[in-house]
Amino acid sequence: MLQSILEIRHLRTLIALRDTGSLVRAAQLLNLTQSALSHQVKLLEDRYGAQLFERKSVPPQFSTTGLRLLQLADTALPLVEEAERDVARLALGRSGQLRIVVECHTCFDWLMPAMDAFRQRWPEIELDIVSGFHPDPIALVMQNRAEVAIVSEQDPDETVDYHALFRFEIVALLANDHALTAKAHLTARHFADQTLITYPVPDEMLDIVRQVLAPAGVEPAHRRTTELTVAMLQLVASGRGVATLPLWAVQNYLDRGYVTARRVGSKGLTGRLYMACTQGTSGRPWLADFVRITRESCFKSLPGIELL
CATH class of the missing domain: 3.40.190.10 (Periplasmic binding protein-like II)
Incomplete structure (x- = not known):
């Protein structure tokens, strides 16, 4: 019996290829070079002796072998991610709060779908948007009136962590x-x-x-x-x-x-957008997941953006 060389990153690569429709965009989504992503694909193809998808087709047309591995990815990755969230809940408690303050008027177009996806994965985290316009959203984070601020600039004088979006x-x-x-x-x-x-x-x-x-x-x-x-x-x-x-x-x-x-x-x-939060909030496992969900959701749905 063959010893499997499959890793979680390989499964994520296959899903990214399918969801983005190209090697270039998949590499951007996964924060990899195109060369590194191509190397992953070739490693799998050499191992299984078959192409995973047709290189000249846009979007990629997966072979029978590629489709079988995609089926595995669609089954296995949600189970792995669910287990990791459960472990985080056991370690840090099953409740939390994520209040978001937004400085840009157009942010709601992409923020709401990201929040909906996050809510399905972390139903015990209470989500809310701080209403009204706030000229200094980071001040609300520092005053514990919000956990995350969506901002367009990084201020080196602010004692917060910045998580790059796009x-x-x-x-x-x-x-x-x-x-x-x-x-x-x-x-x-x-x-x-x-x-x-x-x-x-x-x-x-x-x-x-x-x-x-x-x-x-x-x-x-x-x-x-x-x-x-x-x-x-x-x-x-x-x-x-x-x-x-x-x-x-x-x-x-x-x-x-x-x-x-x-x-x-x-x-x-x-223009650029970032999530700003305190170091304490950055350490919460659900915050990292929220950043990742937001980046992936925006990359797949908003035309012409580039991930930072």
């Missing part, structure tokens, strides 16, 4: 007949005579101001705010101003031709 492109949104649609990309000066529509948050929390306009000394001719993303897009579509939003948040509107997007700068404007 980076994404922020695009400028224009009415379809706006004169600036003729530009390949927008620079700070293009906003000087425009009405800039944003969420009602301090400028230091707006990437377009913090990264582009303020360094160039540019102030838009007019400013307008709205709490709702859909209202912002309606204002843009009707020619009331321009806005900047994450590409993943507006891709559906762009696909329908509701508004037009242009890059900000020749290389694009990049």
